[in-house]
Amino acid sequence: MATHKTRMLIIGSGPAGLSAAIYGARAMMEPIVVQGLQPGGQLTITTDVENYPGFRDVVQGPWLMQEMQAQAEHVGTRMMWDTIVSVDLENGSPFRAVGDSGDVYEGETLVIATGAQARWLGVPGEMELGGKGVSACATCDGFFYRGKKVAVIGGGNTAVEEALYLTNHSDDVTLIHRRDSLRAERILQERLFRHPKIKVLWNKVVESFEGDPLAGGLTHLSLKDTVSGDMSAFHCDGAFVAIGHAPSTELFKKKLAMDDGGYLLVEPGTPKTAIPGVFACGDVMDHTYRQAVTAAGTGCMAALDAERFLATSKFEKEQVPESTW
Known part of the structure; x- marks a missing residue:
């Protein structure tokens, strides 16, 4: 068991998480990305991607995510092959998360980019015949x-x-x-x-x-x-x-506010949750657009806001009390 500390801890490795990592690394926050059960997110199970900006021709989802990960690592992101099983948000920054490996991750800021998973019908035979038709x-x-x-x-x-x-x-x-x-x-x-x-x-x-x-x-x-x-x-x-997806927010029940669909609630127009220093981006908070490009955009926003949060916190700590003379 080991403890990994960072200025920005990111849970999830889809377009949102990796975009946050790229911007966070370039801001010298030395981010750690815990990849989870589906490294690369939903795009790794998508073949033709024809609506991601910058590519005239159709590209493959897994390839696109490999490139995003390589870019994040190139600028200084640490990728961890682990799955977070519990988080502690009650005591504020630094935020603590525990992986199923037993390793502990501590981040001065936390970016939640856990995405969404496929919904099922919940009818007889569905689970029993899963993978068998x-x-x-x-x-x-x-x-x-x-x-x-x-x-x-x-x-x-x-x-x-x-x-x-x-x-x-x-x-x-x-x-x-x-x-x-x-x-x-x-x-x-x-x-x-x-x-x-x-x-x-x-x-x-x-x-x-x-x-x-x-x-x-x-x-x-x-x-x-x-x-x-x-x-x-x-x-x-x-x-x-193929009836849509449900946000992967089980970890955060009773820890962060959610809507009726289980999506994390954020301050409108931002990735800020109700807990200072905790940000949510991508499909975990977006029940309207749910696109790779919008997920990447909110990942960028989360990193920029995380950087501002750290800068503000540092400024407040460095303030010298006024003289009482």
């Missing part, structure tokens, strides 16, 4: 369904993007949505509806995932029509749940 990441597992029949459950950007991606592997992709219209951006909807390999099942919800986890995995989905109430079976080889 049921997945929440088409870009991770789509390859295993080459030439097979697959379904995507959802109606937002995530679901449409997953369905479009799966056409690289399957000629038979069905999007299943509980309503009669999609929430996805118009340009994505147009691509979906024009694609010859994609069909849409409207007004259907998944009641259960059926199959044998020990023999063959998923066989079909049990669907309920939201209008008529009729039940039906949809036979497929793979099903991808």
Whole structure:
């Protein structure tokens, strides 16, 4: 067990955390990034990235995150392969975090960039058949369904993007949505509806995932029509749940204020939480935009505000009391 001290401790290593690290390192704060369970964040499970500024051609998500990490390390960031299991924010700066390795991390400032994770439906068979026909990441597992029949459950950007991606592997992709219209951006909807390999099942919800986890995995989905109430079976080889994400804020329950969705609350227009010296950036506090570029932007803001916090704290400590003469 070891103790690691820094002027800026960053929990999370997606675009937000690494951008904070780059700016923090350039400000001589010698940041430490604790990478967590998914180093690089959600972009490491995203193949084609076509909307990140600076790249005319499509780039690969894992490559982009490797470059961000290399840049952060190049300017002086220390990357730690660990997962934080507890934090102590009650006593103010320095803030203390403990990793599952047993190591302790202390930061004069703390930047929370833990991101978000995929949401699940919570219906029978979902967990039992996870990895055996049921997945929440088409870009991770789509390859295993080459030439097979697959379904995507959802109606937002995530679901449409997953369905479009799966056409690289399957000629038979069905999007299943509980309503009669999609929430996805118009340009994505147009691509979906024009694609010859994609069909849409409207007004259907998944009641259960059926199959044998020990023999063959998923066989079909049990669907309920939201209008008529009729039940039906949809036979497929793979099903991808794509209903959005939940912020990874479990560590901070009863320690920091959150909204009803579990997103950390910050001062409007800033990454500042209610605790001075603690900042939140990226998808952990952004339930509106949730883009890599906005995450990176708030990571930059967190580092700049952390630098100002330290400068202000140092100035206040150095003030000499007025003479009483």
